[in-house]
Amino acid sequence: MTCQVNTIQVGVVGFAFNMQVISNFAPMDIHTATTTKIYFLKPDGTKTNHDMSFLNDGKDGKLIYFTSAGDIDQPGTWKTQANIITPTSTWWTSIETFTVRSEEHTSELQSPMYLVC
Numbered sequence: 001m002t003c004q005v006n007t008i009q010v011g012v013v014g015f016a017f018n019m020q021v022i023s024n025f026a027p028m029d030i031h032t033a034t035t036t037k038i039y040f041l042k043p044d045g046t047k048t049n050h051d052m053s054f055l056n057d058g059k060d061g062k063l064i065y066f067t068s069a070g071d072i073d074q075p076g077t078w079k080t081q082a083n084i085i086t087p088t089s090t091w092w093t094s095i096e097t098f099t100v101r102s103e104e105h106t107s108e109l110q111s112p113m114y115l116v117c
Helices: none
Strands: 007-009 016-020 035-041 047-051 062-066 076-085 090-092 096-101 114-116
Touching: 035 062
Parallel strands: 007 096, 016 114
Antiparallel strands: 016 062, 035 047, 035 076, 076 090, 076 096
């Protein structure tokens, strides 16, 4: 999992975290998943998790989570990871980091963006 966007703003709502589960350089079929969660580790050490949805049908390994009010609530360096459980296997994506800023420095931080992982 490689993140293409690494900075967002505190309080952003509707920011899309896109993740794709890949094994041996190929997307994994996770359409039978019973659990798809995104985990966040905040700068203060607090851990949270949220249910993810299939971006399409799950056969391409793509998941998405849109942030809600209160999700991204502090500036600093955050970590994220996804967990996928199917009837036969459990997978964890690699841990990725991103930065949350408290101020709007650039127009990019004011626009909705996707974090593609």
